[in-house]
Amino acid sequence: MTAAPLVERARRPATRTRQPRARRKPSRSLALSRLRRSLARQWWIALLAASVVVAAGVIYDALGGVRPLASALFWLPFGLTAGLTLALVREIGRNTITSVSSLGKHRNYAVVGAAPELTAKALRQLPPDRRTAIGCLAFQPASSFSTAFRDLQHALANSSVVSFVAALPAEGATTAAVCAAVSATQQGRKTIVVDCDTRRRTLSRYLESEAEVGTLEASQRPAGWQSFVHEEPETGLHYLPAARGPNPWRTLADSPGFPALIDELRTAYDLVVLDCPPALGSADGPIVASMADQCVVVASWDRTPISALRNAMRLLQRAEITTGVYVNRVPPEYRFGRLRGD
Numbered sequence: 001m002t003a004a005p006l007v008e009r010a011r012r013p014a015t016r017t018r019q020p021r022a023r024r025k026p027s028r029s030l031a032l033s034r035l036r037r038s039l040a041r042q043w044w045i046a047l048l049a050a051s052v053v054v055a056a057g058v059i060y061d062a063l064g065g066v067r068p069l070a071s072a073l074f075w076l077p078f079g080l081t082a083g084l085t086l087a088l089v090r091e092i093g094r095n096t097i098t099s100v101s102s103l104g105k106h107r108n109y110a111v112v113g114a115a116p117e118l119t120a121k122a123l124r125q126l127p128p129d130r131r132t133a134i135g136c137l138a139f140q141p142a143s144s145f146s147t148a149f150r151d152l153q154h155a156l157a158n159s160s161v162v163s164f165v166a167a168l169p170a171e172g173a174t175t176a177a178v179c180a181a182v183s184a185t186q187q188g189r190k191t192i193v194v195d196c197d198t199r200r201r202t203l204s205r206y207l208e209s210e211a212e213v214g215t216l217e218a219s220q221r222p223a224g225w226q227s228f229v230h231e232e233p234e235t236g237l238h239y240l241p242a243a244r245g246p247n248p249w250r251t252l253a254d255s256p257g258f259p260a261l262i263d264e265l266r267t268a269y270d271l272v273v274l275d276c277p278p279a280l281g282s283a284d285g286p287i288v289a290s291m292a293d294q295c296v297v298v299a300s301w302d303r304t305p306i307s308a309l310r311n312a313m314r315l316l317q318r319a320e321i322t323t324g325v326y327v328n329r330v331p332p333e334y335r336f337g338r339l340r341g342d
Helices: 003-013 030-063 068-092 100-105 133-139 145-156 174-188 202-206 217-222 222-228 258-268 284-289 306-318
Strands: 111-115 161-166 191-195 238-240 270-274 295-300 322-330
Touching: 030 068, 030 145, 030 284, 068 133, 100 258, 100 322, 145 174, 161 174, 161 258, 161 284, 161 306, 174 191, 174 202, 174 258, 174 270, 174 295, 174 322, 191 202, 191 258, 217 222, 222 238, 222 258, 258 270, 284 306, 306 322
Parallel strands: 111 322, 161 270, 161 295, 191 238, 191 270, 295 322
Antiparallel strands: none
């Protein structure tokens, strides 16, 4: 008789204690985020202007017998106002890319994608010896950074030779070219990336290559290009480096065999990625970039001036090549979403 109540108790579902839900962090305001980045960029000019105003006021009052402390307290508000005004004028005058959608709506540029900035917090999640953009693609395929370059493949699907070029140096064109090539390799496309900037050798230094022969030598012997190709050990990506040559003035734009080399690579690979010199640095960038089927102009968020991007697009559009803009280093708090081509 005593066993029945025990069975009934066992069949009763156990009451669960409700845990309080964690509150979501309030979303950051885009205006406040830009203000914070502006202060981090212009604080020194504001401090310098305020110091000059206060120092000039103290010296002027000291000649009239006013105590320095009282004079400094009097001129401090004027100095802070002058410093903030000057910083604000400088920040407004930068006129950089701060909206991905405005490039397509107001500038009529074809935006082929955007990639988030690799912050120190995101890199700390990788192994210590793999804290690079390639390491993020290899070890974090589900991250927003890897997803951005997988989405870029949609815009590159119909082209076998794609050139990556920036308007100015240090805009991230080399990183974008390597990541696009690695992402294409991961999706099963036979891909090679070519260092076409024989002066800076940015791609070769990025991949830690110290090859004695490279792109220039391969363009002199296009039929034997296989002997100049290297392989990146982490991802298996094939790349053609630029060797450290004795003559820095020799460029691919002056090499008559470079078009034949591109034709050889086009036959052997599904996708050929050209890492080109900056478009506004010399005439080599637009010339080499125009040899591809499609050109991707890489711009850096809140760094590349709109005027520089406009001049680079004007040079490349004269070559009658399909051109699109890819924005990198977008802050994580900006929800730019997935941008796909039409």
